[in-house]
Amino acid sequence: MNAETKVYQQRNNDIDIPAIIRALVRSWWVILLCGCILGMWSYMGISLLKNPVYTSQATLVITNSGNDDAVYTDTALEKVAGQYQKILSSNTLKNTVQKELGVENLPGNLSASIVPETNLIILQSTSAKPGDAYLLAKSAIQNYSKVSDYVISSFVLEVMKEPSIPTIASNAGLERTWAVRGFLIGILGTALLIAVLCFMRDDIKNENQVTALLDTKLFASIYYEKKPKKDKKTSILITNPVTSFFYGENIRKMATKLDYYARKHHHKVILVTSVRENEGKSTIAANLALALANKNRRVLLMDADLRKPTLYKVFDKKITPEIEFGNYLDEKSTFQDVLSRDKDTGLYYVFGTRSFRNSDIRLSSDGMRNVFKMARRAVDYMIVDTPPAGMFPDVEILADYADAGILVVRQQASRIPDINDTLDTLKKTNMEVYGCVLNAVHTKVLPKSAEYGYSYGYGGKYGRYSKYGKYGKYGKTASSGNDLPEDTKLPESKTE
Structure with a gap:
Protein backbone atom coordinates (compact mmCIF):
# COMPACT_ATOMS: atom_id res chain seq x y z
CA MET A 1 0.00 0.00 0.00
CA ASN A 2 1.60 3.29 -1.08
CA ALA A 3 1.50 6.53 0.87
CA GLU A 4 -1.19 8.13 -1.31
CA THR A 5 -3.54 5.17 -0.83
CA LYS A 6 -2.96 5.22 2.91
CA VAL A 7 -3.67 8.94 3.15
CA TYR A 8 -6.85 8.41 1.13
CA GLN A 9 -7.85 5.65 3.53
CA GLN A 10 -7.24 7.87 6.52
CA ARG A 11 -9.18 10.78 5.15
CA ASN A 12 -12.22 8.77 4.16
CA ASN A 13 -12.55 6.01 6.73
CA ASP A 14 -11.17 7.29 9.98
CA ILE A 15 -12.82 10.26 11.65
CA ASP A 16 -11.26 10.60 15.08
CA ILE A 17 -13.75 12.71 17.06
CA PRO A 18 -11.58 12.98 20.23
CA ALA A 19 -8.66 14.16 18.08
CA ILE A 20 -10.81 16.85 16.51
CA ILE A 21 -12.09 17.99 19.91
CA ARG A 22 -8.54 18.10 21.28
CA ALA A 23 -7.50 20.21 18.28
CA LEU A 24 -10.35 22.60 19.06
CA VAL A 25 -9.38 22.77 22.74
CA ARG A 26 -5.74 23.43 21.86
CA SER A 27 -6.78 26.20 19.45
CA TRP A 28 -9.32 27.85 21.75
CA TRP A 29 -7.44 31.17 21.65
CA VAL A 30 -7.39 31.14 17.84
CA ILE A 31 -11.13 30.49 17.76
CA LEU A 32 -11.77 33.25 20.28
CA LEU A 33 -9.46 35.68 18.48
CA CYS A 34 -11.13 35.07 15.12
CA GLY A 35 -14.54 35.56 16.69
CA CYS A 36 -13.47 38.86 18.25
CA ILE A 37 -11.92 40.08 14.98
CA LEU A 38 -14.97 39.26 12.89
CA GLY A 39 -17.24 40.76 15.54
CA MET A 40 -15.18 43.96 15.54
CA TRP A 41 -15.19 44.15 11.75
CA SER A 42 -18.97 43.66 11.70
CA TYR A 43 -19.44 46.43 14.26
CA MET A 44 -17.23 48.84 12.34
CA GLY A 45 -18.75 47.96 8.96
CA ILE A 46 -22.33 48.45 10.10
CA SER A 47 -21.40 51.69 11.87
CA LEU A 48 -19.89 53.09 8.67
CA LEU A 49 -22.48 51.82 6.19
CA LYS A 50 -25.82 51.97 7.96
CA ASN A 51 -28.30 54.83 7.59
CA PRO A 52 -30.38 55.75 10.65
CA VAL A 53 -34.04 54.74 10.52
CA TYR A 54 -36.65 56.42 12.72
CA THR A 55 -40.01 54.82 13.43
CA SER A 56 -43.20 56.50 14.57
CA GLN A 57 -45.95 54.20 15.76
CA ALA A 58 -49.65 54.51 16.47
CA THR A 59 -52.15 52.03 17.87
CA LEU A 60 -55.58 51.87 16.25
CA VAL A 61 -58.68 49.98 17.40
CA ILE A 62 -61.53 48.71 15.24
CA THR A 63 -64.96 49.42 16.64
CA ASN A 64 -68.49 49.05 15.33
CA SER A 65 -70.55 51.92 14.17
CA GLY A 66 -72.05 52.21 17.67
CA ASN A 67 -68.73 53.51 18.96
CA ASP A 68 -68.26 50.46 21.15
CA ASP A 69 -64.49 50.46 21.78
CA ALA A 70 -64.33 47.02 23.38
CA VAL A 71 -61.70 44.63 22.02
CA TYR A 72 -63.33 41.98 19.86
CA THR A 73 -61.95 38.62 18.90
CA ASP A 74 -64.74 37.23 16.73
CA THR A 75 -64.29 36.14 13.15
CA ALA A 76 -66.01 39.19 11.67
CA LEU A 77 -63.63 41.63 13.29
CA GLU A 78 -60.66 39.54 12.24
CA LYS A 79 -61.73 39.84 8.62
CA VAL A 80 -62.28 43.56 9.01
CA ALA A 81 -58.87 43.94 10.61
CA GLY A 82 -57.32 42.26 7.60
CA GLN A 83 -59.08 44.69 5.30
CA TYR A 84 -57.91 47.69 7.34
CA GLN A 85 -54.38 46.34 7.28
CA LYS A 86 -54.43 46.21 3.49
CA ILE A 87 -55.85 49.73 3.32
CA LEU A 88 -53.22 51.23 5.63
CA SER A 89 -50.45 49.54 3.63
CA SER A 90 -51.95 50.26 0.20
CA ASN A 91 -50.44 52.45 -2.48
CA THR A 92 -53.71 54.39 -2.61
CA LEU A 93 -53.25 55.67 0.93
CA LYS A 94 -49.57 56.38 0.27
CA ASN A 95 -50.48 58.48 -2.78
CA THR A 96 -53.06 60.36 -0.73
CA VAL A 97 -50.49 61.09 2.00
CA GLN A 98 -47.96 62.14 -0.64
CA LYS A 99 -50.38 64.68 -2.11
CA GLU A 100 -51.27 66.06 1.31
CA LEU A 101 -47.62 66.52 2.25
CA GLY A 102 -46.91 68.10 -1.12
CA VAL A 103 -43.86 66.00 -1.94
CA GLU A 104 -42.85 64.29 -5.16
CA ASN A 105 -41.73 61.12 -3.38
CA LEU A 106 -42.90 59.71 -0.08
CA PRO A 107 -40.09 60.40 2.46
CA GLY A 108 -40.40 56.99 4.07
CA ASN A 109 -42.63 53.96 4.25
CA LEU A 110 -45.97 53.03 5.78
CA SER A 111 -46.93 49.60 7.09
CA ALA A 112 -49.57 48.07 9.31
CA SER A 113 -49.81 44.89 11.36
CA ILE A 114 -52.58 43.20 13.31
CA VAL A 115 -52.15 42.31 16.96
CA PRO A 116 -53.00 38.58 17.00
CA GLU A 117 -56.45 37.61 18.30
CA THR A 118 -57.51 41.25 18.85
CA ASN A 119 -59.09 44.10 16.92
CA LEU A 120 -55.97 46.23 17.34
CA ILE A 121 -53.80 47.45 14.44
CA ILE A 122 -50.31 48.88 14.76
CA LEU A 123 -49.49 51.56 12.21
CA GLN A 124 -45.81 52.23 11.61
CA SER A 125 -44.06 54.84 9.55
CA THR A 126 -40.32 54.78 8.96
CA SER A 127 -38.07 57.47 7.59
CA ALA A 128 -34.47 58.69 7.70
CA LYS A 129 -35.67 61.76 9.63
CA PRO A 130 -37.69 61.62 12.86
CA GLY A 131 -39.96 64.52 11.77
CA ASP A 132 -40.82 62.86 8.47
CA ALA A 133 -41.67 59.60 10.24
CA TYR A 134 -44.09 61.47 12.52
CA LEU A 135 -45.70 63.38 9.67
CA LEU A 136 -46.23 60.19 7.66
CA ALA A 137 -48.00 58.45 10.55
CA LYS A 138 -50.08 61.54 11.35
CA SER A 139 -51.12 62.03 7.75
CA ALA A 140 -52.02 58.36 7.34
CA ILE A 141 -54.35 58.51 10.37
CA GLN A 142 -56.02 61.67 9.04
CA ASN A 143 -56.53 60.32 5.51
CA TYR A 144 -57.21 56.59 5.86
CA SER A 145 -60.97 57.24 6.09
CA LYS A 146 -60.93 58.66 2.56
CA VAL A 147 -60.02 55.23 1.33
CA SER A 148 -61.74 52.96 3.87
CA ASP A 149 -65.19 54.54 3.70
CA TYR A 150 -65.64 53.15 0.21
CA VAL A 151 -64.78 49.62 1.40
CA ILE A 152 -65.89 49.31 5.02
CA SER A 153 -69.02 51.04 6.28
CA SER A 154 -70.14 49.19 9.40
CA PHE A 155 -66.87 49.58 11.33
CA VAL A 156 -64.68 52.53 12.18
CA LEU A 157 -61.02 52.85 13.06
CA GLU A 158 -60.19 54.95 16.11
CA VAL A 159 -56.86 56.04 17.52
CA MET A 160 -55.97 54.40 20.82
CA LYS A 161 -52.42 55.76 20.92
CA GLU A 162 -51.30 58.80 18.96
CA PRO A 163 -47.97 58.73 17.06
CA SER A 164 -45.04 60.67 18.45
CA ILE A 165 -41.78 62.10 17.15
CA PRO A 166 -39.10 59.43 17.66
CA THR A 167 -35.95 60.51 19.45
CA ILE A 168 -33.87 57.36 18.96
CA ALA A 169 -33.27 55.54 15.70
CA SER A 170 -34.98 52.17 15.55
CA ASN A 171 -31.78 50.58 14.24
CA ALA A 172 -29.56 52.14 16.92
CA GLY A 173 -28.54 48.73 18.28
CA LEU A 174 -27.79 47.26 14.85
CA GLU A 175 -24.02 47.51 15.38
CA ARG A 176 -24.15 45.49 18.56
CA THR A 177 -26.47 42.93 16.99
CA TRP A 178 -24.14 42.37 14.05
CA ALA A 179 -21.10 42.40 16.34
CA VAL A 180 -22.60 39.49 18.27
CA ARG A 181 -23.52 37.73 15.04
CA GLY A 182 -20.04 38.28 13.65
CA PHE A 183 -18.50 36.98 16.86
CA LEU A 184 -20.60 33.82 16.76
CA ILE A 185 -20.02 33.31 13.03
CA GLY A 186 -16.28 33.79 13.56
CA ILE A 187 -16.17 31.25 16.38
CA LEU A 188 -18.26 28.65 14.55
CA GLY A 189 -16.50 29.19 11.24
CA THR A 190 -13.03 28.96 12.75
CA ALA A 191 -13.96 25.89 14.78
CA LEU A 192 -15.34 24.24 11.65
CA LEU A 193 -12.19 25.13 9.69
CA ILE A 194 -9.92 23.72 12.42
CA ALA A 195 -12.01 20.54 12.58
CA VAL A 196 -11.78 20.09 8.79
CA LEU A 197 -8.03 20.78 8.78
CA CYS A 198 -7.54 18.33 11.65
CA PHE A 199 -9.43 15.67 9.73
CA MET A 200 -7.60 16.39 6.48
CA ARG A 201 -4.11 16.60 8.01
CA ASP A 202 -1.99 13.56 7.22
CA ASP A 203 -0.77 12.75 10.72
CA ILE A 204 -1.16 9.94 13.22
CA LYS A 205 -4.19 10.54 15.41
CA ASN A 206 -4.47 7.19 17.21
CA GLU A 207 -2.70 3.88 17.71
CA ASN A 208 -4.71 2.01 15.08
CA GLN A 209 -3.41 4.32 12.37
CA VAL A 210 0.23 3.37 13.01
CA THR A 211 -0.06 -0.09 11.48
CA ALA A 212 -2.70 1.00 8.97
CA LEU A 213 -0.87 4.04 7.59
CA LEU A 214 2.83 3.60 8.34
CA ASP A 215 5.33 1.24 6.81
CA THR A 216 6.23 -0.21 10.19
CA LYS A 217 4.65 -1.71 13.28
CA LEU A 218 3.70 -0.14 16.59
CA PHE A 219 6.51 -0.94 18.98
CA ALA A 220 5.09 0.88 22.01
CA SER A 221 2.61 3.54 23.06
CA ILE A 222 3.70 6.09 25.64
CA TYR A 223 0.70 7.90 27.04
CA TYR A 224 0.64 11.61 27.65
CA GLU A 225 2.23 12.73 30.89
CA LYS A 226 1.64 16.27 32.06
CA LYS A 227 4.55 18.16 33.56
CA PRO A 228 4.18 19.42 37.13
CA LYS A 229 2.47 22.80 37.30
CA LYS A 230 4.97 24.16 39.79
CA ASP A 231 8.03 23.43 37.67
CA LYS A 232 7.45 23.24 33.92
CA LYS A 233 11.20 22.97 33.32
CA THR A 234 11.39 19.64 35.12
CA SER A 235 11.85 16.77 32.70
CA ILE A 236 9.57 13.76 32.77
CA LEU A 237 11.82 10.98 34.05
CA ILE A 238 10.79 7.72 35.68
CA THR A 239 13.23 8.50 38.52
CA ASN A 240 11.36 11.69 39.31
CA PRO A 241 8.98 11.20 42.28
CA VAL A 242 6.29 13.38 40.72
CA THR A 243 6.13 11.30 37.55
CA SER A 244 3.04 9.11 37.59
CA PHE A 245 3.32 5.40 38.30
CA PHE A 246 1.55 4.51 35.05
CA TYR A 247 3.93 6.54 32.91
CA GLY A 248 6.79 4.63 34.50
CA GLU A 249 5.00 1.37 33.79
CA ASN A 250 4.62 2.39 30.13
CA ILE A 251 8.36 3.01 29.90
CA ARG A 252 9.27 -0.20 31.74
CA LYS A 253 6.99 -2.21 29.49
CA MET A 254 8.69 -0.73 26.42
CA ALA A 255 12.13 -1.41 27.93
CA THR A 256 11.20 -5.03 28.63
CA LYS A 257 10.05 -5.48 25.05
CA LEU A 258 13.20 -3.89 23.69
CA ASP A 259 15.36 -6.00 26.02
CA TYR A 260 13.70 -9.15 24.71
CA TYR A 261 14.12 -8.16 21.06
CA ALA A 262 17.69 -7.01 21.49
CA ARG A 263 18.86 -10.06 23.44
CA LYS A 264 17.17 -12.37 20.97
CA HIS A 265 19.00 -10.80 18.02
CA VAL A 275 11.11 12.81 12.13
CA ARG A 276 11.32 16.32 13.47
CA GLU A 277 11.94 18.30 16.65
CA ASN A 278 9.73 18.31 19.75
CA GLU A 279 8.42 14.78 19.37
CA GLY A 280 9.94 13.63 22.67
CA LYS A 281 12.78 11.42 21.41
CA SER A 282 15.29 12.67 23.98
CA THR A 283 12.87 12.00 26.85
CA ILE A 284 12.13 8.54 25.45
CA ALA A 285 15.84 7.78 25.05
CA ALA A 286 16.57 8.95 28.61
CA ASN A 287 13.75 6.95 30.19
CA LEU A 288 14.51 3.88 28.11
CA ALA A 289 18.13 3.96 29.32
CA LEU A 290 16.99 4.41 32.93
CA ALA A 291 14.49 1.56 32.68
CA LEU A 292 17.13 -0.77 31.26
CA ALA A 293 19.55 0.26 33.99
CA ASN A 294 16.85 -0.54 36.52
CA LYS A 295 16.79 -4.04 35.08
CA ASN A 296 20.45 -4.38 36.13
CA ARG A 297 21.69 -3.91 32.58
CA ARG A 298 24.93 -2.03 31.95
CA VAL A 299 23.70 0.92 29.89
CA LEU A 300 25.55 3.77 28.22
CA LEU A 301 23.45 6.74 27.13
CA MET A 302 25.01 8.98 24.50
CA ASP A 303 23.79 12.31 23.23
CA ALA A 304 24.80 12.11 19.58
CA ASP A 305 22.71 15.10 18.59
CA LEU A 306 25.66 17.37 17.89
CA ARG A 307 23.44 20.03 16.37
CA LYS A 308 21.24 20.61 19.39
CA PRO A 309 22.29 18.61 22.49
CA THR A 310 19.43 18.11 24.91
CA LEU A 311 20.08 15.23 27.31
CA TYR A 312 22.11 17.31 29.74
CA LYS A 313 18.99 19.45 30.20
CA VAL A 314 16.77 16.40 30.55
CA PHE A 315 18.92 15.08 33.41
CA ASP A 316 19.73 18.57 34.72
CA LYS A 317 23.45 17.80 34.56
CA LYS A 318 26.11 20.45 34.70
CA ILE A 319 28.59 19.59 31.97
CA THR A 320 31.99 21.02 32.71
CA PRO A 321 34.56 21.56 29.93
CA GLU A 322 36.46 18.52 31.18
CA ILE A 323 33.58 16.12 30.40
CA GLU A 324 32.29 17.88 27.29
CA PHE A 325 31.72 15.27 24.57
CA GLY A 326 32.81 17.75 21.92
CA ASN A 327 36.31 17.82 23.39
CA TYR A 328 36.67 14.11 22.72
CA LEU A 329 35.47 14.51 19.14
CA ASP A 330 37.96 17.35 18.69
CA GLU A 331 40.67 15.02 20.07
CA LYS A 332 41.32 17.32 22.99
CA SER A 333 40.52 14.65 25.60
CA THR A 334 40.11 10.90 25.92
CA PHE A 335 36.88 8.99 26.13
CA GLN A 336 37.67 8.20 29.74
CA ASP A 337 37.63 11.95 30.44
CA VAL A 338 34.13 12.50 29.05
CA LEU A 339 32.54 9.31 30.38
CA SER A 340 30.47 9.76 33.55
CA ARG A 341 28.27 7.56 35.71
CA ASP A 342 25.22 8.51 37.73
CA LYS A 343 25.53 7.22 41.26
CA ASP A 344 21.78 6.93 41.85
CA THR A 345 20.89 4.92 38.75
CA GLY A 346 24.23 3.41 37.72
CA LEU A 347 23.70 4.81 34.25
CA TYR A 348 26.79 5.60 32.18
CA TYR A 349 26.43 8.70 30.06
CA VAL A 350 28.28 10.90 27.60
CA PHE A 351 26.72 14.34 27.21
CA GLY A 352 27.66 17.53 25.45
CA THR A 353 26.42 21.09 25.28
CA ARG A 354 28.20 22.42 22.19
CA SER A 355 26.58 22.63 18.76
CA PHE A 356 28.50 21.75 15.60
CA ARG A 357 27.59 22.82 12.09
CA ASN A 358 29.77 20.16 10.51
CA SER A 359 28.51 17.43 12.77
CA ASP A 360 28.61 14.85 9.98
CA ILE A 361 32.43 15.08 9.87
CA ARG A 362 32.73 14.42 13.58
CA LEU A 363 30.22 11.57 13.48
CA SER A 364 32.23 9.90 10.72
CA SER A 365 35.50 10.24 12.64
CA ASP A 366 37.61 7.38 13.96
CA GLY A 367 36.94 8.62 17.48
CA MET A 368 33.20 8.03 17.09
CA ARG A 369 33.78 4.58 15.63
CA ASN A 370 35.98 3.70 18.60
CA VAL A 371 33.23 4.73 21.00
CA PHE A 372 30.84 2.21 19.50
CA LYS A 373 33.52 -0.50 19.44
CA MET A 374 34.28 0.01 23.13
CA ALA A 375 30.58 0.11 24.01
CA ARG A 376 29.85 -3.19 22.28
CA ARG A 377 32.54 -4.88 24.41
CA ALA A 378 31.80 -3.16 27.69
CA VAL A 379 28.06 -2.60 28.12
CA ASP A 380 24.84 -4.46 27.58
CA MET A 391 15.75 17.03 9.06
CA PHE A 392 19.42 16.03 9.04
CA PRO A 393 21.49 13.26 7.42
CA ASP A 394 23.40 12.58 10.66
CA VAL A 395 21.17 9.64 11.51
CA GLU A 396 22.25 7.75 8.38
CA ILE A 397 25.85 7.96 9.58
CA LEU A 398 24.93 6.83 13.10
CA ALA A 399 22.75 4.04 11.71
CA ASP A 400 25.86 2.40 10.27
CA TYR A 401 27.17 2.01 13.82
CA ALA A 402 23.88 0.81 15.30
CA ASP A 403 22.19 -2.57 15.48
CA ALA A 404 18.61 -1.39 15.74
CA GLY A 405 16.54 1.72 16.12
CA ILE A 406 13.13 3.04 17.06
CA LEU A 407 11.31 5.99 15.57
CA VAL A 408 9.52 8.25 18.04
CA VAL A 409 6.37 9.76 16.55
CA ARG A 410 4.37 12.24 18.57
CA GLN A 411 0.63 11.96 18.18
CA GLN A 412 -0.76 14.55 15.71
CA ALA A 413 2.67 15.96 14.89
CA SER A 414 4.57 14.80 11.81
CA ARG A 415 2.84 14.14 8.51
CA ILE A 416 2.42 10.53 7.40
CA PRO A 417 4.38 10.93 4.12
CA ASP A 418 7.30 12.42 6.08
CA ILE A 419 7.22 9.55 8.58
CA ASN A 420 7.18 6.94 5.82
CA ASP A 421 10.00 8.71 3.98
CA THR A 422 12.05 8.65 7.17
CA LEU A 423 11.30 4.97 7.69
CA ASP A 424 12.37 4.22 4.12
CA THR A 425 15.64 6.04 4.75
CA LEU A 426 16.30 4.11 7.96
CA LYS A 427 15.49 0.80 6.31
CA LYS A 428 18.10 1.41 3.63
CA THR A 429 20.83 1.31 6.30
CA ASN A 430 22.23 -1.79 7.98
CA MET A 431 20.21 -1.02 11.08
CA GLU A 432 17.04 -2.94 11.92
CA VAL A 433 14.02 -0.78 12.68
CA TYR A 434 12.06 -2.21 15.60
CA GLY A 435 9.09 0.00 14.93
CA CYS A 436 7.35 3.19 15.92
CA VAL A 437 6.96 4.51 19.46
CA LEU A 438 3.80 6.60 19.49
CA ASN A 439 4.51 9.28 22.06
CA ALA A 440 2.28 11.58 24.14
CA VAL A 441 -0.79 9.54 23.24
CA HIS A 442 -4.13 11.07 24.14
CA THR A 443 -6.97 8.59 24.26
CA LYS A 444 -9.44 10.97 25.85
CA VAL A 445 -10.63 14.45 25.07
CA LEU A 446 -9.27 15.95 28.29
CA PRO A 447 -6.70 13.45 29.56
CA LYS A 448 -4.95 13.43 32.89
CA SER A 449 -1.41 12.30 33.52
CA ALA A 450 -0.60 9.07 31.74
CA GLU A 451 -4.18 9.05 30.39
CA TYR A 452 -5.57 7.61 33.61
CA GLY A 453 -8.33 9.36 35.45
CA TYR A 454 -7.19 8.18 38.85
CA SER A 455 -4.03 7.59 40.85
CA TYR A 456 -2.97 5.49 43.79
CA GLY A 457 -2.37 8.50 46.00
CA TYR A 458 0.77 9.38 47.89
CA GLY A 459 0.75 7.04 50.81
CA GLY A 460 -0.59 3.79 49.43
CA LYS A 461 1.22 0.67 48.42
CA TYR A 462 1.88 2.02 44.92
CA GLY A 463 2.00 5.74 45.68
CA ARG A 464 4.26 8.06 43.78
CA TYR A 465 6.58 8.36 46.76
CA SER A 466 6.54 4.68 47.56
CA LYS A 467 9.12 2.08 46.57
CA TYR A 468 8.48 2.88 42.89
CA GLY A 469 9.83 6.40 43.38
CA LYS A 470 13.31 7.72 42.83
CA TYR A 471 14.76 6.04 45.88
CA GLY A 472 12.74 2.85 45.76
CA LYS A 473 13.49 -0.56 44.42
CA TYR A 474 12.86 0.40 40.83
CA GLY A 475 14.05 3.99 41.06
CA LYS A 476 17.65 3.55 42.18
CA THR A 477 20.31 1.04 41.36
CA ALA A 478 23.22 0.74 43.70
CA SER A 479 26.54 1.69 42.17
CA SER A 480 28.15 -1.58 43.17
CA GLY A 481 25.36 -3.58 41.50
CA ASN A 482 26.00 -1.98 38.15
CA ASP A 483 29.80 -1.77 38.12
CA LEU A 484 31.57 -2.93 35.03
CA PRO A 485 33.59 -6.14 35.15
CA GLU A 486 37.33 -5.71 35.30
CA ASP A 487 37.90 -7.46 31.96
CA THR A 488 35.88 -4.96 29.95
CA LYS A 489 37.55 -2.40 27.73
CA LEU A 490 35.37 0.54 28.78
CA PRO A 491 37.55 3.00 30.72
CA GLU A 492 36.96 3.75 34.36
CA SER A 493 34.52 6.63 34.66
CA LYS A 494 33.78 9.41 37.09
CA THR A 495 30.76 8.90 39.32
CA GLU A 496 28.45 11.82 39.94
Missing part, protein backbone atom coordinates in the same frame (compact mmCIF):
# COMPACT_ATOMS: atom_id res chain seq x y z
CA HIS A 266 22.20 -9.92 19.94
CA HIS A 267 21.67 -6.19 19.44
CA LYS A 268 23.48 -3.74 21.68
CA VAL A 269 23.48 -0.32 20.04
CA ILE A 270 19.98 1.15 19.84
CA LEU A 271 19.23 4.44 18.07
CA VAL A 272 16.34 6.64 19.18
CA THR A 273 15.30 9.18 16.58
CA SER A 274 12.29 11.10 15.29
CA TYR A 381 23.19 -1.58 25.77
CA MET A 382 24.17 1.70 24.24
CA ILE A 383 21.23 4.06 23.77
CA VAL A 384 21.98 6.80 21.26
CA ASP A 385 19.91 9.97 21.03
CA THR A 386 20.19 11.35 17.50
CA PRO A 387 19.14 14.49 15.62
CA PRO A 388 15.74 14.37 13.89
CA ALA A 389 16.08 11.93 11.02
CA GLY A 390 13.68 13.85 8.82
